[in-house]
Amino acid sequence: MRKSWVLVVLLNFLIASVLGLLLRAAFVWEISWMDYRYMLHGHSHVALLGWLYLGFFLLIHGQLIPQEKSRKTIYSILFWITQVAVLGMAVAFPLQGYAGFSIFFATLHIFSSYLMVFQVWRDHDRSNPQVTLLLKTALVFLVLSTLGVWTLAAIMATGGKAGLLYQVAIQFYLHFQFNGWLLFILLALLVKNLSKELSANYFQLLFRMLLFSQIFTFSLVIFWAYQSFWAYLVHGIGAVLQFLVGAAIIYYFKNAGSSLSSQKSSWPFAKLAIIVVGIRVLFELLLVFPDLAEMAIVLRPIIVGFIHLNMLGLFSAYLLFVMYPGEQEEKSTTWLPGSILFFYLGFVGSELYLFVQGIFYWLEWGRLSWFYEGLFITSCFLSIGIIIYIIEYNKINYFEIKKSICMHHK
Template structure:
């Protein structure tokens, strides 16, 4: 399996995600009666999660396995990647057509079953691996599996017409939490630590485990932050606060480890590689700070009470932190020729993502006083076009220079 092809195909999928984003932004301003906005949103989120991010993570994990132990048979993983992509494209069509119904649920179930199988195979093969990144990938894949409970519950409620507002939101946030803060973030940390190890900046076993367990339990218990609007005993709230503080300590320790090794990274990594790491790291730091702050009931009510704030927060993690980090990881595989044209596309993408986050953030802040920003939707449409154009530019300039 030529991994350079599948990584470039992931960028193509990212392009489709951006096109759906442009379409939704356009539809807010202008009439497109033949498309349902809710169905577009469902197609957008599912395709982004499975065809773009999950696919990149799967292929990069294969790359990791091939480097750490070349004796591991990767054929079974390659088949799962293909099945996941077929399921993703079926979800793209079925969600746009009719939202949640038997065909779209079948597609999402297939993709989830792929994650179960991938996790099972990785557990079995990881017995042959002694490496600090292993536990991060195991945890990430574990979170991908348990997030499925939210999707199955959502699908059941939508099919049976038994959804209540609280149950619907609790299931949706459960799925999103363990995908964003679990599967995506833990996988990215695994890639970061392995990349640093490859250039001579390996983390110690003791420090790695301490950071891992602080973030792991922080993620498990941190789901409670998403449902603070539900009535819960004081002692449960206290546990959530302690777990969030622990997660913050773990994140600070990770930052200090990277900072300690920065001189070596300056020598070994390109300026763009380092800049994107700082860019994604800044988004991760803001995410951790917002999580810590959301323990304050008034702030939590604000965060989940305004749609613009929720969208800004989700984009902060998915775009500014995870997507940029993964694009950086794709370029760092040495499968592609890094040209000035390619780097221009990356710079424009970073600019587009920053502007998108800035406008959404402003809309969120001003919505406290119910003030609308003039031409905000027009600006967001232009920014979404900029992101689409930059991803297209990256795609056409992403050229493989060696077979893998």
């Protein structure tokens, strides 16, 4: 991975966390100059498109494209055009919400992603058919998810923003981002780095179960919007399939091992991702019960908590694990526990607050004491953890460059 690109992506993560911090602060103090909805749009777009999308773009470029093809100028152009779009959204959305400039930059990002899909489809390493299948599935889901965005644009153009279809379109986009594009590209990268391949029959079975489970579980949104019994039934089938394949994947990766495990210092980030996978599939399985399904799709703290569970606990933790630049020098061995500590405090603390508050609302027990203050403090921890990670990432690279220069002179 190009270290300058990694730094840019990490800074996007920090920007997203700071915007999120402002959202938390708005419930503690009055911030008269900030429009909450506009800032929320800015935070979500930078987090999803500037951090997660570009983060996995880096991993695709560094691990799934042959070295000679990865040198193509098109990848640099794509990275920087996408980054311009991210910075444009980071400024435009907090200032104006969905309006001319923000829509322009969001559209630029979508078309850049289409070009990325086209280029990666042509250039990717085809030596492992299992990785190829997972990668292509991820790319198809990436394009598929954007149908939700185009539907949103059509609805907004006709003034139908308040309708159910508007909410369904948003959930369509988010569902196939998290449960399609991001999930399958994560699996492609994991399988790429396995010490041994899965047997062909076992892989095909797991792949089909996972594919259908992710499509079926979108039915939960249809059930919420239209109260369709058949949608609820399809979601139940998808949840059971997802639980089975999730348990199988966790078991396999635990026993098969990966070359990534050599990065002992950043292993706590990987452990967090593994734990979250277990929580995620268990959570989805519990939603086969109607009361719990209603709670999960109606109560905002539960919704936000589940989104952050995926974004921070699974995908972000994996990126932080992989982006770590190797075993550090002995004199800098104290830094990573600090970043892990603050990241864990921020993530686990905010998730506990959100899910417990959601349960309190469901049981009609009211609001937790110091709920908003607690969320703000845990968000501060998360931002501090990201800052420490960035500082030490640069420090480690500085030591590596210095060591390389010294060896060259010798």
